[in-house]
Amino acid sequence: MLNREHMPVSSQDEGEQQLYIEDLKNRIYGKGLKYHIVTYGCQMNVHDSEKLAGMLSEIGYTETGRQQDADLILFNTCCVRENAELRVYGNVGALKSYKQANPNRIIGICGCMMQQSEVADYIRQTFPFVDLIFGTHNLHRFPQLLLQALDSNHTVVEILDSEGAVVEHVPTKRTQGVSAWVTIMYGCNNFCSYCIVPHVRGRERSRRPADILAEIQKLAEAGYKEITLLGQNVNSYGKDMDEQYLFHNLLRDINEIEGIQRIRFMTSHPKDLSDDLIRAMAECKKVCKHLHLPVQAGSDRILHAMNRKYSSKYYLDLVEKVRKAMPDIALSTDIIVGFPGENEEDFEATLRIAEKVRYDSAFTFLYSPRKGTPAAKRRDQVPAEQKKQRLARLNELINGICMEKNQEHLGKIKEVLVEGPSKNRKDVLTGRTDTNKIVNFKGSPELIGSLIMVRITEAHSWSLEGEIVKND
Numbered sequence: 171m172l173n174r175e176h177m178p179v180s181s182q183d184e185g186e187q188q189l190y191i192e193d194l195k196n197r198i199y200g201k202g203l204k205y206h207i208v209t210y211g212c213q214m215n216v217h218d219s220e221k222l223a224g225m226l227s228e229i230g231y232t233e234t235g236r237q238q239d240a241d242l243i244l245f246n247t248c249c250v251r252e253n254a255e256l257r258v259y260g261n262v263g264a265l266k267s268y269k270q271a272n273p274n275r276i277i278g279i280c281g282c283m284m285q286q287s288e289v290a291d292y293i294r295q296t297f298p299f300v301d302l303i304f305g306t307h308n309l310h311r312f313p314q315l316l317l318q319a320l321d322s323n324h325t326v327v328e329i330l331d332s333e334g335a336v337v338e339h340v341p342t343k344r345t346q347g348v349s350a351w352v353t354i355m356y357g358c359n360n361f362c363s364y365c366i367v368p369h370v371r372g373r374e375r376s377r378r379p380a381d382i383l384a385e386i387q388k389l390a391e392a393g394y395k396e397i398t399l400l401g402q403n404v405n406s407y408g409k410d411m412d413e414q415y416l417f418h419n420l421l422r423d424i425n426e427i428e429g430i431q432r433i434r435f436m437t438s439h440p441k442d443l444s445d446d447l448i449r450a451m452a453e454c455k456k457v458c459k460h461l462h463l464p465v466q467a468g469s470d471r472i473l474h475a476m477n478r479k480y481s482s483k484y485y486l487d488l489v490e491k492v493r494k495a496m497p498d499i500a501l502s503t504d505i506i507v508g509f510p511g512e513n514e515e516d517f518e519a520t521l522r523i524a525e526k527v528r529y530d531s532a533f534t535f536l537y538s539p540r541k542g543t544p545a546a547k548r549r550d551q552v553p554a555e556q557k558k559q560r561l562a563r564l565n566e567l568i569n570g571i572c573m574e575k576n577q578e579h580l581g582k583i584k585e586v587l588v589e590g591p592s593k594n595r596k597d598v599l600t601g602r603t604d605t606n607k608i609v610n611f612k613g614s615p616e617l618i619g620s621l622i623m624v625r626i627t628e629a630h631s632w633s634l635e636g637e638i639v640k641n642d
Contacts, residue, residue, distance in 0.1 A: 187340075190313035194229040197320065205231040206240035210258060211248025213400055213436065214371075215281060217351040218309055219246045222280075224341035225312050233343075238268060242276040242316075247283035249366050252538040255283060262297050269299040276319055278302035280309065285370035286542070287329055294325050305329045306371055310337040333357060333372025338381050348589055348619045349396040350389050354382055354420065358402035360439060362466075363477045364509065366540040367402055376407050379415055383423055390429030395619055396587060397424070399435035405442035418450035425454040431621060432587060432604070433457045437464060437504075440488055441479045452495040459496050460530075460606040463489070464504035468523030469516035472509050476545070482523055489527055500530040500575075500605035507564055508537040508557030510548035517560050524567055530575050530605065531632065532568045536561055569631045576607070576629035583639055584609065586624045588617045608633040 205226045209219040222244060234240050245262060248254040265277050277300050284290045285305035293303060302319040307330040319326045336356065344350050357372040386397055401407060407417040424433055433456045440463055451457050467473050470481050492499060505520060536557045539546035584603045592598040592610055599613040610633060611624050628635035
């Protein structure tokens, strides 16, 4: 039995949302209105934008790739990195001329940045032409808020302090293709000292297994071949529910759904990677042998200051355990350079752990202070130039290791799920191996969505080149 506080919103609330959608349908019927959504940040934000697009499509808006042609422009924001915030401010300012050209155009800003009340206040005061501001906890209320914005001469602002319950049955417009995102839980309980996510996404809330499995079943019936399970820490899935159903149970049940050929997930916190989960990954044929396991730093002193709740030895022992169960698994990671107080010895420890693990890929970042986090208040901030120099050294090491790892695939035949045409190269298709290696090769568009065998002929740091192996 699930805790009541984690039950989905009642059918009455869901019905209310549908009433607002119907009201908006009648309001805009026959007007040919268009929308444009700009998304910043992680996969969770991308999937949130798919839900916003789904609601707008159901209302009757059609999508346009040109902002200047849109009757409604939405910015779905991220606050994890400072650069993303600065880009939002610059791009929102540029919309003033669009509003002047068409006063009836609706401009809205939502997402993680807006969940910080001081940021929402700044947007409202600095950019008064913005019509609608809302956060992460009330995305499902978008139709109601849009209706208010259409009828108001002032900026409509709704930022909820509490994350509330999980809301199901929000219309979703997914990107056409072979892969789909599926959120299995929301929020985070870890409170890493550098991270703003728990403050803007709320506490961990797991979706009911039945709802997740039903969504994936529909995706399989719609022709999707691969699903990626999303959560700030998927390893914690189910721990907030009374029933004994955890992430490894979910993986095993998804593995039985016909039509789904590959299962991916992100992100995994090392402290919660259980033996049961490792066994499920090894035993489930459809679960891809790729694990994104953020280390963040190699120094125990820095890991403690980050509140990561594991040591470098624990992390390395975990990697050994994973590789023992799945010798061919590919590992990727996140690393932060220049956390407050990081000295040369700490940074050298990060280099050493990267050398020991030998990641297949890594996302490396300069530490960026986030207001409201403990790390941002520290006085021992690392100078920007020093951070940049260290990042360059780390990237040089990582790039070399990634190239060496990819060269190991030369001449080998790999199974590739064909995702679509290459964005930059004519007559070239692109796909991924089970271990998340990008492979480019010449082939016919009819192969999209198929699993094919490709011989690797060339290696780069971040991708592979190949040729289709034809059956005799």
